[in-house]
Amino acid sequence: MHKSGFVNIVGNPNVGKSTLMNDLVGERISIITSKSQTTRHRIMGIVNGEDFQIIYSDTPGVLKPNYKLQSSMLDFSTSALKDADVLLYVTDSIESFDKNQFFLEKVQKTNVPVLLLINKIDLLDEAKLLALVDRWKSVLPKAEIFPISALHKFNIDNVLNRIKELLPEGEPYFDKDALTDKPARFFVNEIIREKILLNYDKEIPYSTEVAVESFKEDDKMIRISAVIFVERDSQKGIIIGKGGASLKKVGSDARKDIEVFFDKKVFLQLFVKVEQDWRNKENKLKGFGYIQN
Numbered sequence: 001m002h003k004s005g006f007v008n009i010v011g012n013p014n015v016g017k018s019t020l021m022n023d024l025v026g027e028r029i030s031i032i033t034s035k036s037q038t039t040r041h042r043i044m045g046i047v048n049g050e051d052f053q054i055i056y057s058d059t060p061g062v063l064k065p066n067y068k069l070q071s072s073m074l075d076f077s078t079s080a081l082k083d084a085d086v087l088l089y090v091t092d093s094i095e096s097f098d099k100n101q102f103f104l105e106k107v108q109k110t111n112v113p114v115l116l117l118i119n120k121i122d123l124l125d126e127a128k129l130l131a132l133v134d135r136w137k138s139v140l141p142k143a144e145i146f147p148i149s150a151l152h153k154f155n156i157d158n159v160l161n162r163i164k165e166l167l168p169e170g171e172p173y174f175d176k177d178a179l180t181d182k183p184a185r186f187f188v189n190e191i192i193r194e195k196i197l198l199n200y201d202k203e204i205p206y207s208t209e210v211a212v213e214s215f216k217e218d219d220k221m222i223r224i225s226a227v228i229f230v231e232r233d234s235q236k237g238i239i240i241g242k243g244g245a246s247l248k249k250v251g252s253d254a255r256k257d258i259e260v261f262f263d264k265k266v267f268l269q270l271f272v273k274v275e276q277d278w279r280n281k282e283n284k285l286k287g288f289g290y291i292q293n
């Protein structure tokens with residue numbers, strides 16, 4: 001008997017969804033930083049076993065839409081509720097209960113089995129954890145609760161075993177060699193975006209988008225050129241930095257990670273372009289792949 005199915009990871013920003021996804025998939029697929037909204041797309045990771053195939057999706061955190069980009073990000077999270085065989089609702093030991101109540105209500109109504117994962121329990125003592133579990137039992141009575149630490153890989157095995165039990169019978173959806181549905185360029189893009197998030201403050205990372213314009217691989221190295229789009233001239237100056245120092249740092253940080261990812265030498269060229277108000281332009285968002293159709 002073969003089992004296969006879709007396991008979708010949802011929850012508020014910054015609770016550890018991407019960290020968990022990477023534990024479950026065993027490769028560094030989603031980018032992870034301590035800033036929220038790092039994950040903008042739904043990212044799939046596929047795990048194959050002899051008699052099963054699990055297709056994980058990591059979603060952007062839930063947030064109330066207040067501009068077009070966020071609104072299409074929320075669509076990814078809402079659609080993740082409908083097309084799952086198992087839903088992993090991730091919360092952590094820090095966030096409050098009333099956050100994004102409207103999304104929790106949707107989770108409560110779904111017929112999909114829900115595993116409620118209380119993450120970051122490394123930050124809690126036992127009494128607090130027990131109290132938290134009790135609270136969640138009343139908030140989501142149908143869900144099965146697993147206290148975990150994604151960062152320390154604690155209790156992840158039990159989550160995985162339960163997922164396998166819940167997985168429906170069926171043939172594999174994807175070629176069993178496939179690791180993910182995203183092309184190589186996508187990972188380059190995500191790694192560069194991660195470095196921008198780590199190297200700049202405030203609104204800068206949220207005003208930028210990255211596009212890989214060329215990706216050429218030979219047997220010795222990969223040559224990549226990518227553009228960082230910003231919304232205003234002033235942001236372009238900040239991205240580049242004094243004497244180009246900031247952009248250089250982003251480039252060399254990203255290059256190192258890309259080299260590890262592909263296990264190959266990489267030559268990375270970065271350019272900065274102003275694309276006014278890209279976040280509110282529907283056609284631009286389509287081009288960057290944020291709007292599903």
Ligand code: GDP
Nearest residue numbers: 014015016017018019032033034120149150151
């Ligand atoms: P996402 O926005 O839900 O995808 O969250 P991320 O996976 O990007 O993680 C957000 C932050 O929480 C990062 O700094 C992680 O290192 C941290 N984090 C994730 N899991 C744990 C955990 O089990 N314990 C602790 N202490 N931190 C964690």
Ligand code: MG
Nearest residue numbers: 017018038039
């Ligand atoms: Mg994430």
